[in-house]
Amino acid sequence: MKLYREGYSKISGMAGPLLFVEGVQNAGYGELVTIEDSKRKRQGQILQIDGDLCVIQLFDGSMGLGTGGTTVWMDRSVFKVPVGSGLIGKVLNGRGQDRSGKELLFYEDRLPVSGLPINPARRSSPQSFIQTGISSIDMMNTLVKGQKLPVFAGPGLPANRLTAQIVKQARSLDKDRQFLVVFAAMGITKREAQFFMDSFEETGALEKGVFFVNLASDSAAERLLTPRMALTVAEYFAFQKGYDVLVVMTDMLHYCNSLREVSAAREEVPGRRGYPGYMYSDLAELYERAGCIEGNSGSITQIPIITMPDDDMTHPVVDLSGYITEGQIVLGRDLTDKGIFPPVDVLPSLSRLMNKGIGRGKTFSYHRAMADQLYASYSKARELVKLRLIVGDEGLTDLEHKYIEFGRLFDDIFIDQGDSDISIESTFDRSWDALKVLPDQELFKLPSDLVSRRAR
Known part of the structure; x- marks a missing residue:
């Protein structure tokens, strides 16, 4: 129990979800703070430090917040997510809280959402087949444990339906292995969220995974946390519990749009189409949390879902994701127009690690x-x-x-x-x-x- 609180009230300005406070001593990047005025309390995270000036990213936005009468209290901690077997079957919001409003009581630890980078020297090559139950993927663009294989879909294509099907059907053919799906939805509408929840409940997938849902009405700052929390939970189950974990993240375009919104509020020099120049590094930070580790039986496999505005594969989010990941599954509009589902266009699709997970003893020799x-x-x-x-x-x-x-x-x-x-x-x-x-x-x-x- 803390005997004192350390607070600062010299607020120099606000811009969108950002708050600027001066005079902060010994601040740390990523540190949590509590912002309190006469009406309510909000949570935030230190985004940038310049001397004693701190830029704070507000999880609840700055609506109704004034520069006078506001105090920033230092929590002297980083954002952590609860982990443990009690999370299986839970639906959480973008901050790791139970969406039903109940308090999470049964968890084993709380881990920083930043995770720990995998030592490249300890990475092992993906070798095992994951069956999605979708013939065009399993036969021609095979998903391998430890791989990151995105799905590129134009607006209006049934990416959500395909996502729900993968979550429901994906499994390891090794019956001795424990398999878990971690699902992270970012910036989706309430209607889309209801579709996913109904689908997962009807198929029983809800009892076999951990689900994070961030709605379009939630803050941009929370949207940036959602995939990091999902990946932290995945790392716990994979590398501490020995599970094979499949992480499905939709939609990475919404995530990157939030990144652009925060960048614009910080008045940073924009890059391609207004996205920040560090978007490549930011996406790599997420995608590279997939993989296998020597001496550890667990694995993390990623399927990011990415909308292509105007069906443009040169869009920065799609383009950069293609550089970092190991292939792509492309949905075809002409196939959708014919009533074909799933509309996987196999010719532009590719799985670069496919040969690692197929063949005798894995699928079949030919x-x-x-x-x-x-x-x-x-x-x-x-x-x-x-x-x-x-x-x-x-x-x-x-x-x-x-x-x-x-x-x-x-x-x-x-x-x-x-x-x-x-x-x-x-x-x-x-x-x-x-x-x-x-x-x-x-x-x-x-x-x-x-x-x-x-x-x-």
């Missing part, structure tokens, strides 16, 4: 060859569809018509699976169902003995 065959055949089918618009059906050979038919079957049989959970074995069968229209000589990516055994 996984890579089957994926290559599907890529080669589908890309040719897409080209021929464009050619047909120019030369017409009469200008194509019988083999080219078979490729176009394969492209149709691939969309209708392989990619379009609705909300079904497809095992990797069934995914292999669906691959053959799409390839059945092509003659044996066109299956040049597959081993000849496998082609000779295929079902007719």
Whole structure:
């Protein structure tokens, strides 16, 4: 129990969610403070220090706060999140508080949300397959434990529905391993939050994960905390409890827009499209918290969901995320227009660590060859569809018509699976169902003995 409180009342100004206070002694970056006036108390965090001038980021905003009669009390602590097995099945807000309003009683520790960086020398290469139950991902853009694999989606595409499906279905094929999903939603509407909660409750996913929900009406400062709290909880379960943890974060565009808002309030020189120049480092700080550690059985895998404004893959948030992460899953608008779900456009999609998690003893020995065959055949089918618009059906050979038919079957049989959970074995069968229209000589990516055994 503290016998005294250290407070400062020389407020020099406010700008958006920021408060400027002078005369602060021995302040620390990231330190928590309590801002108190005659009406209410608010929480904040020291964002910048310049001599005895501190810039404080307010979690509740500065609405109704005046420079007179306001005191900033130093808590002499950093922001921490409760961790423990009692969090499984809980829905928390962007500050780590139970959204039902109840106090979190059963937790084992409180850890700083900044986390601890993984020593690069201790990192181990991702090696194990994670099944999402989505054929286009599991077969052609395989997710591997310890990987960071973002989903890029244009406005209006069913990214939320895909996110809910991944949270529901993702699992490790090793039944001896404990698997946990940590879900972090940032800047979503109440309607979107209700969709996620209803979906998780109906499917039972709510009892098998930890969920953080930050609404669009919540403060920008809280939005910047949400992914850090989720990752701190993930690190606890992965590296202290030995879980394989999948962290799903949506939407990173909202997170970066909050970063831009705080940067503008600090009057920093803007970078591309107004985003701060340090956004790359900030995103890397989050994404690089995924991985595996030598000698530790746990792992953290990340799937950030990122909206592409105007379907623009060169947008700074999308572009920088692509540099840091290990591939991308791209949702196609043309597939959505056809009523196909999940609308994963496999041609621009990529999993750079796919080869680490597939093959004999992990999925099946000819996984890579089957994926290559599907890529080669589908890309040719897409080209021929464009050619047909120019030369017409009469200008194509019988083999080219078979490729176009394969492209149709691939969309209708392989990619379009609705909300079904497809095992990797069934995914292999669906691959053959799409390839059945092509003659044996066109299956040049597959081993000849496998082609000779295929079902007719």
